[in-house]
Amino acid sequence: MSATTYDRLVEIVTKLHDAPEDRISPDVTFAQLDVDSLTMVEISMRIERELDVHIDDNELEADLTLDATTKLIDAKLAA
Template sequence: MSDLTYETLVALLVEKFEVLPELIRPGVTFADLEVDSLFLVELLLVVEREVQAAIPDDAINAQDTLERAVDIVREHVATAGTR
């Protein structure tokens, strides 16, 4: 099982979702990036493949920062690993 890092999330946003790198900073929220709920679901699907664990579609919302999103994914991966 792979671990999601902030740097990995940034790389996914830039490379797979074409988010401009200059918009990305640690405290930015998904709302700041002006992404919609479909974007977040697609992002979570890509993240699931990266970490090899199921993440609920509603685990991350537009008000979450990128750093918080990484923490949320890690929490789900840790929980999945204890089942």
């Protein structure tokens, strides 16, 4: 079974940011996980490298949920 985009995103976020697993859910925002701006850039770069999707700096924002980020990635993959 291949990993879903959401699962891969969670893997990227948890590798780069030490958020407790019990706080990870589709409706949590990066801000709620206390992800700082430098880590947001690192997450964006990792998404581009691992998922082959370019995310502009202004697209990945602190108030995005993990679900919304997954939908953004999936939309770019489908384009």
